Amino acid sequence: MSILVNKETRLIVQGITGREGAFHTQQMIEYGTKVVAGVTPGKGGEWAIGNVPVFDTVHDAVNATGANTSIIYVPARFAPEAIIEAADAGVELIICITEGIPALDMVQVRAYLDTLDTRLIGPNCPGLITPGEAKVGIMPGHIHTPGNVGLVSRSGTLTYEVVYALTARGIGQSTAIGIGGDPIIGTKFLDVLQMFEDDPATEQVVLIGEIGGTDEQAAAEFIAKHMSKPVTAFIAGQTAPPGRRMGHAGAIISGGEGTAAEKMAVLAKAGARVARHPDEIADIVAENIS
Amino acid sequence: MNLHEYQSKRIFAKYGIPIPHGEVATTPTEARDVAVRLGGKVVVKSQVLVGGRGKAGGIKVAENADQAEALADKILGMNIKGLTVKKVLVDEAADIRTEIYLGAVLDRARRRVVLMASSEGGVEIEQVAAETPEKIITVAVHPFLGLRDHQARHLADGIGLPREHVAEFIKIARSLYKTYVESDATLAEINPLVITGANKLIALDGKISLDDSALFRHPELAEMRDPDEEDAAEREARRYGLSYIHLDGEIGCMVNGAGLAMATMDIVNFYGGNPANFLDVGGGAQSDKVAAALRIILSDDRVKAVLINIFGGITRCDEVARGVLEAIATLTVQVPFVVRLVGTNEEEGRRILAEANLITATSLADAAQKAVAAARGIGGSTEDITATGAASQQDTAATGAASQQEKGAGV
Numbered sequence: 001m002s003i004l005v006n007k008e009t010r011l012i013v014q015g016i017t018g019r020e021g022a023f024h025t026q027q028m029i030e031y032g033t034k035v036v037a038g039v040t041p042g043k044g045g046e047w048a049i050g051n052v053p054v055f056d057t058v059h060d061a062v063n064a065t066g067a068n069t070s071i072i073y074v075p076a077r078f079a080p081e082a083i084i085e086a087a088d089a090g091v092e093l094i095i096c097i098t099e100g101i102p103a104l105d106m107v108q109v110r111a112y113l114d115t116l117d118t119r120l121i122g123p124n125c126p127g128l129i130t131p132g133e134a135k136v137g138i139m140p141g142h143i144h145t146p147g148n149v150g151l152v153s154r155s156g157t158l159t160y161e162v163v164y165a166l167t168a169r170g171i172g173q174s175t176a177i178g179i180g181g182d183p184i185i186g187t188k189f190l191d192v193l194q195m196f197e198d199d200p201a202t203e204q205v206v207l208i209g210e211i212g213g214t215d216e217q218a219a220a221e222f223i224a225k226h227m228s229k230p231v232t233a234f235i236a237g238q239t240a241p242p243g244r245r246m247g248h249a250g251a252i253i254s255g256g257e258g259t260a261a262e263k264m265a266v267l268a269k270a271g272a273r274v275a276r277h278p279d280e281i282a283d284i285v286a287e288n289i290s
Numbered sequence: 291m292n293l294h295e296y297q298s299k300r301i302f303a304k305y306g307i308p309i310p311h312g313e314v315a316t317t318p319t320e321a322r323d324v325a326v327r328l329g330g331k332v333v334v335k336s337q338v339l340v341g342g343r344g345k346a347g348g349i350k351v352a353e354n355a356d357q358a359e360a361l362a363d364k365i366l367g368m369n370i371k372g373l374t375v376k377k378v379l380v381d382e383a384a385d386i387r388t389e390i391y392l393g394a395v396l397d398r399a400r401r402r403v404v405l406m407a408s409s410e411g412g413v414e415i416e417q418v419a420a421e422t423p424e425k426i427i428t429v430a431v432h433p434f435l436g437l438r439d440h441q442a443r444h445l446a447d448g449i450g451l452p453r454e455h456v457a458e459f460i461k462i463a464r465s466l467y468k469t470y471v472e473s474d475a476t477l478a479e480i481n482p483l484v485i486t487g488a489n490k491l492i493a494l495d496g497k498i499s500l501d502d503s504a505l506f507r508h509p510e511l512a513e514m515r516d517p518d519e520e521d522a523a524e525r526e527a528r529r530y531g532l533s534y535i536h537l538d539g540e541i542g543c544m545v546n547g548a549g550l551a552m553a554t555m556d557i558v559n560f561y562g563g564n565p566a567n568f569l570d571v572g573g574g575a576q577s578d579k580v581a582a583a584l585r586i587i588l589s590d591d592r593v594k595a596v597l598i599n600i601f602g603g604i605t606r607c608d609e610v611a612r613g614v615l616e617a618i619a620t621l622t623v624q625v626p627f628v629v630r631l632v633g634t635n636e637e638e639g640r641r642i643l644a645e646a647n648l649i650t651a652t653s654l655a656d657a658a659q660k661a662v663a664a665a666r667g668i669g670g671s672t673e674d675i676t677a678t679g680a681a682s683q684q685d686t687a688a689t690g691a692a693s694q695q696e697k698g699a700g701v
Contacts, residue, residue, distance in 0.1 A: 076503065102474055102504035103396055108433045110401045126603075138573075140603040140633055155549020156573075157601045161654065164601070164632065181548060183398045210549055213398040236552035239537075239559045240568070247533040247548025247570040249503060250398070260556075277557040279655040 002130035002175045003150070003195040003202070004093060004121075005069065009134045012061050012070040012091070013038045014082045016048045020097075021073035024138050025049050028071075031135040037061040039070075058082075058089040069093040071127060071136055076100040079123060080109050087118040095136055096123035096186070103249070106184035113186065120186025121179060124249065126156035128177035137178070139163075147172015149285055150196040152189060153208035154181050154215075154248070158236060158278065162206060165282035171289065174202040181248030183212070189219035197227055204230040204288050206281060207272065209263055211237035212251045216263040220270035231272040232284045235260040291500045294337045296379045297514050298496035301473060302480070305465040308492045312381030321362030324380040325355035331383035334361040336368060336375040339519050341414065346370045351383055373518060384494055385487035390449055391415055392463060393479030394470040402430040403470060405437060405463060407445040411482030425449075437467040458491045473511060474504030523586050530582045532571060539564025540665050542587035542596040542625075544580070546571050546605045554599045557654055563662035566593045573604040580613025581620070588621060595626050595665035599657055602633030609635075611642035618646060626664040630657040 011028070015021040016038025026049050029035050037055055038048045044056030055061040058070065070086040072079055072094065079098040086094045101123050113120055121128060127137015131144035139156070143164045149171055153159040156178055163176055174196075179187050189207060196202045205227075209216040216235065223231050238260040240246050242253040253259050268274045273288075275281045293301070299309045311328055314337070315321035325332045336348030343349050348370050352358035358380060368375045389411030397404040408426045410418045418425055427448030429441040442463035446456045462483065470478040477499040484494050505512040517525060527534030533548065537555075541563045545551035548570045555565035567590070571583050587596060600610045610631065618627075630651040631639040640650065649664060651657035 077506065100503045102507075103476065103501050104403070104433075104471060104474055104504065107396070107401060107403065111433050138604060143633070153549070155547060155553075157545075157547025157603065158549035158553050160601050160603055160633065161550055161553070165653075183396060184401050208549070210552060215399070218399070234553070236549045236556060238552075238556040239565055240552055240555070241535070241537065244535050244568075245502075246535065246552050246568055249501075251548060251552070277560045277655065277658075278553045279557070279653055 002133060003192070003199050004119075004175065004177065005128055005130050005134040005136050007133045009069050009136065010034050010036045010065060010067045011134075011136060012036065012058060012065070012067040012086070013052075013073065014058065014070055014086065015073035016040055016052065016054060017043055017046075018073055022049060024073065025052065027141065028135050031141040033134045033136060036065040036067050058085045058091065062089045062091060067091065069136065070095070072096040072098060074098060076102075080105040083109050083120060084112060087113060087116055091118065093119050093121070094186070095121045095125070095127050097125060097127060097138060098122075099124040100249075101182070103183055106182065110184055110186065121177065122182075122186060123180055124182040125180035125185075126159065126178040128175060130175045131173050139176070139178075143167055144176065145172040148174055148201060148203040149206060150174045150199065150202040150204070151176040151206045151208070152192040152196070153178050154210050154250070155208055155236060158208055161278055162208065162281050165279065166285060169282055169286055171282070171285060174199060181210070181250050183250040189215050190222040193219060193222050193227060193231075197229060202229065204232070204285065206285060207231055207233045207267075209233065209235045210248065210251050211235070211240050211246065211253050211260050211263075212248070212258040214258065217266050220266040220272070223267070223272055224270035227271075230288045232275060232281055232288070233264070233267045233272040234275040234278060234281050235263045235267070291502055291505065291512075291515055292339045292519060293498045293500065293514055294339065294377070294516065295335065295495055295497065296337055296377070298478075298498040299493060301469060301498060302465070302493050302496050305469045307462050307465045307469070307480070308490065309496070310381040310384055310492060310494065312379055314377050314379055315362060316366070316377050318359045318363040318366065321378055321380050322355045322359035325352060325358035328380065328382045332358050333381045333383050334358055334365055335379040335381065336365050336370060337377040337379055338370050338373040338375055339516060340371045340373055343370060348375060376518075384484055384492060386484045386494070387487055388485040389482035390451070390484070391418070391479070391481045392445075392466060392483045393477065393481065394466055394475070395477050397430060400430050402432065403467070404428050404430050405441070405445060405467060407449050409449040411484070415479070415481065431467060437464055454489070455485060455491055462491060462493070469498070473498065474501045474508060475499060476501050523589050527569070527583075527586050530579055532569060532579065532583055532586070534583075534586055535568040536590065537565055537567050538592070539566045540592055540594040541661050542566045542590065542593040543599070544569050544571060544583050544587060544596065545599045546573065546601060550599065550601060554597065554654065554658070557658040558597065558661060561655070561658045561662045563658070563665060566590055571605075577609050577613035577616055580610050581617040584614065584617035585621065588625070593625055595628065595661050597657055597661035598627060598629045599654065600631050600633070602631065602636060602639075606634050607631040607636045607639030608642060611639040614643060614648075615646055626667070628657055628661040628664055630654065
């Protein structure tokens with residue numbers, strides 16, 4: 001078991017003929033992900049990456065292939081449209097990799113998704129992977145190994161760093177998911193914590209947060225009330241100055257809200273073990289196992 | 291991206307929000323001319339992108355044109371929190387009876403634009419939020435419906451606005467929301483919104499911050515960028531598509547990925563060093579971008595060591611290694627480099643860098659400790675330690691790291 005993606009995942013790639021889309025489709029197929037179709041308006045009828053059929057619309061792609069998941073690699077100004085198109089076509093799970101979508105576009109998208117049963121991961125995220133089953137994203141697949149640690153993170157490379165350290169110790173992962181570094185995202189920490197709590201294959205959870213917003217505080221509340229599984233947390237940006245955007249659009253301390261110190265304190269109070277630096281995360285996870 | 295007060299208020303005016311008559315001046319003579327045109331009492335306001343201008347002496351009332359000229363002379367060129375005043379806004383002075391606050395902001399938790407009002411105008415809303423949060427009234431706007439009159443009325447009611455001003459307040463609130471949405475703002479605030487002696491509502495001060503991701507559809511707003519908002523290195527970085535923020539420490543950091551970049555700064559700090567910058571070279575960084583990144587980091591002469599931490603995914607370690615070599619070749623590099631390459635093509639990357647004799651590290655903790663030690667090494671010696679003269683430096687780093695390890699463990 002795992003969460004959200006597995007061997008049964010039938011994936012559509014929106015933007016499959018673009019540079020990023022083509023490259024990562026190849027990588028996902030090599031990992032063993034079932035990529036059943038691509039979508040690029042105007043290129044329907046063509047083939048991508050050898051034998052993946054390309055459709056003009058997500059609707060056509062879903063009808064022809066029975067796809068249930070879509071990953072989006074289209075440029076920021078077209079990405080909101082791509083998300084809504086996938087949702088309208090009945091895709092259950094949408095992963096948006098695209099960085100730089102205007103925040104107000106995401107407010108609209110999110111409000112529309114509130115009326116449907118579609119789950120959105122991202123945008124501005126690395127995607128997610130269930131090791132050994134399906135890689136739906138841009139993470140390097142080979143650093144992962146199947147196991148029982150669930151990871152949820154607002155970051156990309158920092159998550160790879162932690163996965164790498166876990167794998168090096170022989171500790172595998174159930175699912176590793178990047179929820180994205182934007183201020184408005186489709187799926188929050190607490191949604192994923194609930195899924196990990198309910199997943200029999202996940203025995204403990206690593207939560208990697210960062211400065212900005214209050215989602216880690218909401219996660220802490222959930223941990224205190226509902227998590228029976230151990231949670232190890234890390235918050236990036238302890239040395240970040242207030243008022244400056246640290247790369248991610250959402251990583252900003254504004255009006256004194258969203259500091260690392262505050263998030264670390266509430267997570268610790270909620271019963272999570274809080275690592276002081278990333279190298280400590282794997283140490284704590286290993287201790288939890290022994 | 292932040293707009294100046296005068297820019298923000300001009301945008302407000304375009305949307306029908308009343309603002310005082312006023313004009314921008316860049317010389318005392320111009321300020322005098324504006325004051326003459328306006329007639330009577332005026333306010334001379336420094337236009338710099340920082341808070342606390344009033345406290346710093348950057349906002350003064352002038353009784354007449356002569357005084358306006360004298361005050362502008364004083365304020366222009368003044369240094370406020372590191373920024374030089376190049377423009378003043380000369381506004382007609384308002385007869386203030388009541389000051390309130392009205393702002394629009396993105397509420398990340400609710401995933402909606404929220405309008406906030408408070409009876410405590412003229413002070414920073416953060417301060418009100420910290421001291422008397424009950425005095426802030428908020429409404430969340432559904433993006434498909436826009437701000438409804440009843441929501442604006444709820445705000446007016448919540449801050450105890452006298453009934454005769456409610457209709458005008460609703461109009462201003464709707465205009466503010468429209469301004470926010472149509473400019474793709476992340477913040478639009480009127481502080482204070484005042485009730486004048488003539489019983490009018492007027493936006494005395496205003497502030498708009500824009501969503502950088504949406505500037506592509508607002509070229510006219512993008513042009514308003516004040517280059518002084520960023521320092522020279524930050525401007526240069528933006529040209530290369532690099533995310534760089536200048537800090538005060540001595541260890542330059544070049545990392546791929548924003549989260550890992552922050553975590554790298556944190557671990558440097560954990561082992562007793564101070565990061566000189568945040569720098570995310572981004573995914574798939576090519577060697578020329580890496581070289582530019584290193585040039586920008588080294589343009590800060592406080593940097594005593596550089597820590598390169600790359601986790602290769604899309605980014606290939608060999609590309610990064612080539613960029614590092616390229617940068618070293620074109621620069622008179624006078625600080626030690628600590629390099630950690632993990633992931634895609636790491637072997638090849640390490641092989642390329644082996645020729646350059648840099649300090650290499652395996653784990654993140656190892657890299658941070660070596661960087662801290664290397665920065666101290668150069669600080670304690672008068673001779674320049676160069677990247678190519680790394681043999682002696684390796685020793686310094688190794689011994690330094692050992693003592694660091696003890697310190698780190700004791701933290």
